[in-house]
Amino acid sequence: MNDVEPNQQTQSQPTQAHGSVTFGISLRPAKLIIVMLACTLTLSLVSVFVNLMWVHNTHGWETIVDLFSVDREGSLPTWWSALMLTATGGLTWLVARSRRRAGWKERLAWWTLIAGFLFLSIDESCMLHERIGRRVQLQGSLHHARWIMLWLPPALLVTCAILWQLWRVSHRLTLGITVGVMVFLSGAVGMETLTAKYRYEAETLAREEAKLTEGIDNAPPLRDWQKGRSYYPYLYGMALEELLEMLGPVIWFGVLMTYYREQQDKGHASRALPQPDP
Numbered sequence: 001m002n003d004v005e006p007n008q009q010t011q012s013q014p015t016q017a018h019g020s021v022t023f024g025i026s027l028r029p030a031k032l033i034i035v036m037l038a039c040t041l042t043l044s045l046v047s048v049f050v051n052l053m054w055v056h057n058t059h060g061w062e063t064i065v066d067l068f069s070v071d072r073e074g075s076l077p078t079w080w081s082a083l084m085l086t087a088t089g090g091l092t093w094l095v096a097r098s099r100r101r102a103g104w105k106e107r108l109a110w111w112t113l114i115a116g117f118l119f120l121s122i123d124e125s126c127m128l129h130e131r132i133g134r135r136v137q138l139q140g141s142l143h144h145a146r147w148i149m150l151w152l153p154p155a156l157l158v159t160c161a162i163l164w165q166l167w168r169v170s171h172r173l174t175l176g177i178t179v180g181v182m183v184f185l186s187g188a189v190g191m192e193t194l195t196a197k198y199r200y201e202a203e204t205l206a207r208e209e210a211k212l213t214e215g216i217d218n219a220p221p222l223r224d225w226q227k228g229r230s231y232y233p234y235l236y237g238m239a240l241e242e243l244l245e246m247l248g249p250v251i252w253f254g255v256l257m258t259y260y261r262e263q264q265d266k267g268h269a270s271r272a273l274p275q276p277d278p
Helices: 005-017 029-056 062-068 076-098 104-126 128-133 140-145 147-167 171-214 229-272
Strands: none
Touching: 029 062, 029 076, 029 229, 062 076, 076 104, 076 229, 104 128, 104 147, 147 171, 171 229
């Protein structure tokens, strides 16, 4: 009886590990991704709602807007996005550990990807790209998106180098990460450029109205442009922009977790194979 039990335990291990990722507990990738998507969509919708309420009724909504708006630094959506990016960086580290026997170029690609996710997390939490981007001077509608000229070229070069190296590891993994990059950049670059235009137009209109009604020659206070119909295109565009930026990490996390699960399943299967007698 003692000779049979170890074999039964060995055979049951791959079955328990299949379809789940083990971090000391069993996690189903599909369920975890659904939870991440649900939280992301909920925060985006709440952000739109509180901003609309704040526009129509300023009194009593300022604190709530600071807490839930995707356009405010230190808000819950901002920290949620930073948390997802940090978790994606940690998951990438686990994948890199499972590929310890790979060549130095692949290992460098994994560690660069880890650094990239952690940098995006730090950048999201403290708006680093906007603070440094202020060194670039641009006039017109691109004034609020001028950081793109400074950050995008080196970011694309590094990303292409990583994807080229990971293409040799897994085509499906690389395609999944590429989809996440495209979704993320459609928000961070595409929608950001569009919302910068909307904001410039709203600020210009508010400035002109202030000149006509009050004879003010300088720019109105920061929040004055966030009133009236001219603010709505920016509000909805900004909500879509941040939603796409949060969906990018969800895709990356799902793709990397699936790949890590496959690596774990292969490892369990190889250990479960009967060893030849010496």
